[in-house]
Amino acid sequence: MNHPEHETYSPSYGALSFVRSNFLILTVCMIIGRFFYRRHVSPLADLPGPFLASGSRLWKFWSVLRGHTETDKVNMHKKYGPIVRLGPDEVAFASPNAAADILAVGKGYTKTDFYTCFPMIDNPDIFTEIDENKHAKLKRYSVVPYSLNSMGKMTKYVENVENELAGKLDKFADSGRTCDLTDWLHWFSFDDQLLGEVAFSVRFGFLEKECDVGGCIAGIDEIQFYDGLIGQVPPLDYLLRRNPILPHLPSWFQSPPLQIAVMAIGEVMKRKAAVEQIGSAYADDRADLLGQLLEAHAKNPDEFTEKNVIAVAFGAIGAGSDSTASTMQSFFYLVLNHPNVYSKLESEILTAEKEGKLSQMVSFSEGQALPYFQACLNEAMRIRPALGLEYQRFVPKGGATIDGKQYHGGMRASVNAWALHRDQNAWGKDADVFRPERWLEGDAKAMERNMYQFGGGRHLCIGRNLALLQMNKLLPQLIRRYHFEIVHPGRPLKHHTTFFVVQKGLEVRLRKQAQ
Ligand code: HEM
Secondary structure, X not given: OOOHHHHHOXXXXXXHXXXXXXXXXXXHHHHHHHXXXXXXXXXXXXXXXXXXXXXXXXXXHHHHHHOOHHHHHHHHHHHHOOEEEEEOOEEEEOXXXXXXXXXXXXXXXXXXXXXXXXXXXXXXXXXOOOOHHHHHHHXXXXXXXXXXHHHHOOHHHHHHHHHHHHHHHHHHHXXXXXXXXXXXXXXXXXXXXXXOOOOOOXXXXXXXXXXXXXXXXXXHHHHHHHHHHHOOOOOHHHHOOOOOOHHHOOHHHOOOOOHHHHHHHHHHXXXXXXXXXXXXXXXXXXXXXXXXXXXXXXXXXXXXXXXXXXXXXXXXXXXXXXXXXXXXXXXXXXXXXXXXXXXXXXXXXXXXXXXXXXOOOOOHHHHHOOHHHHHHHHHHHHHOOOEOOXXXXXXXXXXXXXXXXEEOOOXXXXXXXXXXXXXXXXXXXXXXXXXXXXXXXXXXXXXXXXXXXXXXXXXXXXXXXXXXXXXXXXHHHHHHHEXXXXXXXXXXXXXXXXXXXXXXXXXXXXXXXXX
């Protein structure tokens, strides 16, 4: 005869009640089990790397959250070597040979979902588009507006901003007050290119108002911090920014629109209306970036849509200004902290001036013809590249050979310019040292091939011409006009990495050079 207790018992009920009463412990066991499964059951199991990284993306996430991921990556490669397991299915490489393989054109590597976490999420631009065919199309229509030739035509307007900066810095030179040069270079970059003279023919007024107008720079940094961090674990974006519930939550729950993006879109609309009314896409007589993009759209409205114009123009906001500012800040920080370098550089520029080799406003080609200046700029871009996060690519489906070793298809392969630029095989034993002379002693062309400050291959920075134009003009122009004295020699720059390395705190005193 059955006992009543036996009548109600069933094995599934027993299992369920066990799960219910031990839910927490079971969840922890599952997470740990998954971690060890991913750590050991993987073709990457034998690679060295931080323990946490071998079975989860926590190490990467934590490193970006701390804000100094670029130095973490340098130290990581020093500790574990040039090939490091950076995630359950991700490998970080530190040798320029590996970078050449991963970033090369035509080898089938594609950008990872890391890039999809950057705005605009529903309207990708050249930087965020991960479909290579769509990317190629966007790029085809943007190459001419971004070309050196087009940028060169904007020289007059770039010089207006240079003069405005000089007017401001003169006041510090006259009064002997100190100034934070990092701020001024930041404001210059934003006025100059972003919604500024080159891209939109609009002066936003950072220099004029001597501040981060409307908190735009801080706003962009905040957004890029989110993008860079969540990009380490892209599915999180679906819980946060892409969460379909978000638009239905109260407004205080949502981040306010970025003022600068609103302005950019407004400017696109204004110009589009002008095309319809007066038949011109240009604000005045200048062929700015936006005007040229709208012209390309007018010729091929179905291929290069209005949405594409907005995306590409908006892309210039995210990609262009912090990067150029960061590079110029690093240049001054490194040069001024090396008095011998600074005095050689200053002497080269002042001698060129005396010999009549510099126009009233240093031109792009005059800047390029200053060998020691070029060495200093290259060395600054080597030691402190503006982009602190990795460039990430998926290995093509059938697998691929990277720096002589085979890896499986679909794996994430990443390279970080801070680590690549310290590879001792490529740069010698003193790779960690800021020494511009190396560019004059060695084969500069060969060294340039090992430089990844602008990325590489198919996704090589499209804005590098604009950035180089600005830097080759402004930096020698400032040094010929002022003698700089650093207020706190040796004090590290305050910096944190969002996507770019955002820097502050280079206090200087300026004195006008004798005429
Ligand atoms: C010194 C200044 C600059 C530096 C160091 C820099 C750096 C870079 C790097 C490293 C990449 C490749 C990123 C990757 O593959 O993950 C990139 C791509 C890009 N940059 Fe720049 N950049 C600079 C200036 C600019 C400017 C001024 C603009 C535009 C106004 C710009 C627009 C872009 C765009 C659209 C891409 C995506 C290219 C593609 O995927 O085909 N950049 N940049």
